[in-house]
Amino acid sequence: MNKDEAAPETRLIHTRAERLGRVTVNPPLERASTVLFRDEAGLYGAKPTYGRMGLTVHRELEAAMCDLEGARHARLAGNGLQACALAIASLVSSGDHLLFTDSAYGPTARFCERRLKAMGVDAERFDPRIGDEISSLFRPNTRAVFLEAPGSLTFEITDTPAVVAAASQRGIRTILDNTWGAGLLHQPLALGVDISVQALTKYAVGHADAFGGAVMTRDNGLAARIAAASEDWGIALAPDDAYLALRGLRSLHTRLKAHEASGLEMAHWLAERPEVADVLHPALPASPDHVLWQRDFTGSNGLFGVILNPPPEGGMDRFFSALSLFTLGFSWGGFESLIIPCDQQLERMKGSWTQTRAGPLLRLHIGLEATSDLKRDLEGAFKALSGN
Known part of the structure; x- marks a missing residue:
């Protein structure tokens, strides 16, 4: 398709670029609901005809x-x-x-x-x-x-x-x-x-x-x-x-490498903690799905789960209250490290392993903060959990 045959919106972009004598690294951000056309043929024949598309x-x-x-x-x-x-x-x-x-x-x-x-x-x-x-x-x-x-x-x-x-x-x-x-x-x-x-x-x-x-x-x-x-x-x-x-x-590739490295470091560290019954991370060799992960995946990221041993009464409230770097919040994938209790969300098939686990299930997202700081934050929370 040459310039004269381009769709109206494409012609407009070309015209602007030629008039300004430059193009930009980023594509134009058009906050528009209405797309304008010169004639009826364009109005009903071109795509997109409306900003929603x-x-x-x-x-x-x-x-x-x-x-x-x-x-x-x-x-x-x-x-x-x-x-x-x-x-x-x-x-x-x-x-x-x-x-x-x-x-x-x-x-x-x-x-x-x-x-x-x-x-x-x-x-x-x-x-x-x-x-x-x-x-x-x-x-x-x-x-x-x-x-x-x-x-x-x-x-x-x-x-x-x-x-x-x-x-x-x-x-x-x-x-x-x-x-x-x-x-x-x-x-x-x-x-x-x-x-x-x-x-x-x-x-x-x-x-x-x-x-x-x-x-x-x-x-x-x-x-x-x-x-x-x-x-x-x-x-x-x-x-x-x-x-x-x-x-x-x-920046996805660069960020994921950092999330992966920090996530693995934190997962291995948590696996050695006495408060932790199991770490749910397919990249760990102890995972029952590790072989499948090795076959079908090329890496990991900062999101994984942890099953705690049964905590003392009031322990989880003390655990979450003691955290400062890890915050409670849904979603994941950003700079910030997050942690959520998952038990209220688990609605699984009868007989699922989730119904016979040792203690509470937590999900962690390891962000881009220093892992030394994240470990220190969790150490303080684990001390609070035990009542020390």
């Missing part, structure tokens, strides 16, 4: 996410939950059956069991370590399998290639929430997964100051279904959030 910064972010995930198509959403819901809803309809991992992000599980039920879809949990035995759960109306690796809060690694192989033999589509892997540490589409999803809010944005989600695929037909569902639901990502996600991607 995204403008320049959105196209740049979509292209970057395709590069990151090895995809051909990317669709943006307002947040990670919206992206998960979009991916799932593009594959199922009334009368269908969905399988989703028992370790899925809580709001995603809620969407499957509450909203999909209202839509006439039967959603069923499965053990994240089920592997190829998942075929025993398939029904004639099973349309999709939703995975998350590692699992939210509990960090199990599913044997994704085994699940994909079993599903593909029956023509069943697979989706994987790749937020922990962030595209750099894990490549679900390369393992045969049909759709990869990320909450850009986490490591992509990387600064705890914006929301975003993305749905990626290599399949043209699936891309059309995702786009149609997105348009029907009016799903959109604000231009400022798209800009911040694109900016965050530029």
